[in-house]
Amino acid sequence: MGRNKLSNEEKTRALTLLKEGASVIRVAAEVNVTRMAIYNLKKAVESLPPGTVPPRKPGSGAPQKTSPRTDKIMRREVLNDPAITAAELKKNHPALLGNVSVRTIQHRLQISLKLPTRRAAKKPLLTEAMKKKRLSFCKRYRQWTPEQWKKVMFSDESTFRLVRMASTTVRRPSDVSRYHPKYTVKTVKHPDSVMVWGGFSGNKGRGGLYFLPKNVTMKGANYIEVLRDHLLVPYAIHECEVFMQDSAPAHRSKVVQKFLTDNNIPVLDWPGNSPDLNPIENAWNEMKKAIAKKRPTNINELKQVLTKLWVEMDLSYFTKLATSMPKRIGMVIQYKGNMTKY
Secondary structure: OOEOOOOHHHHHHHHHHHHOOOOHHHHHHHHOEOHHHHHHHHHHHOOOOOOOOOOOOOOOOOOOOOOHHHHHHHHHHHHHOOOOOHHHHHHHOHHHHOOOOHHHHHHHHHHHOOOOOOOOOOOOOOOHHHHHHHHHHHHHHOOOOHHHHOOEEEEEEEEEEOOOOOOOOOOOOOOOOOOOHHHOOOOOOOOOEEEEEEEEEOOOEEEEEEEOOOOOOOOHHHHHHHHHHHOHHHHHHOOOOEEEOOOOHHHHOHHHHHHHHHOOOOEOOOOOOOHHHOOHHHHHHHHHHHHHHHOOOOHHHHHHHHHHHHHHOOHHHHHHHHOOHHHHHHHHHHOOOOOOOO
């Protein structure tokens, strides 16, 4: 069964069809309203000038609590401070919103002003100096082709935990306590974890994967051992021409720089705090999502799952990551050094 009410756009469309000679039955089906609605529309336009769309009849509901001016002020404040709440808006403008409920303000923001509440993305804080370095790097490599990026060995470390934070929001019946175990987020003060080093290229896919021993911090000396055991052979097999690593102190140590130079491995001058420019971060994130579903119960099981996930990652996935670099670089330039969606 169709509806009885039509929007202005639907009225215009229906009148156009009627003018073209379409029957009431066909117009009602096209616009998805009742035939009576189309008959009433035809009757309403008879007394109006040609081309005029009948206005909506005054409603019987309560008048709108906010004026266009108030809506404009609210919109401006929210765009200036996206984290401001409806309650804060009401407090800031007692003269305009004193008799308006917080619920109504929320409704106006979400429905009428198209400013719904969304979970903010978490991104690293960038200083102006960092932004300049990111821009400089991207402008230097903006001409590189996807084929050139496929010959880069991307690397990084990441920490995987046995307990991963779940969603902080739940849908709970109003008559159930918020402390009911089903509706609480379980936390652990110091969950067991393991740090992983890995590398890949767009040419051959996954490279080496190494688990740091517990309570061991990556320093220049042990980082050289990682590179010797897990980089040199894959780097040659993958026919790579450049090595990518971030700006961690261990990576920038003199002994590491000498090791890489002695082994004829050029290194990209990577800007700091730029996970969006290192596609291996996407691989880590996919693995963390999979770990959260598999729920390993101890470190040995966690390592086994990680190794299996790493081995099962398809070459096409790594190729897609490597060849996304031109888009990533273009986006950083477009955003003037700020963080991107990657």
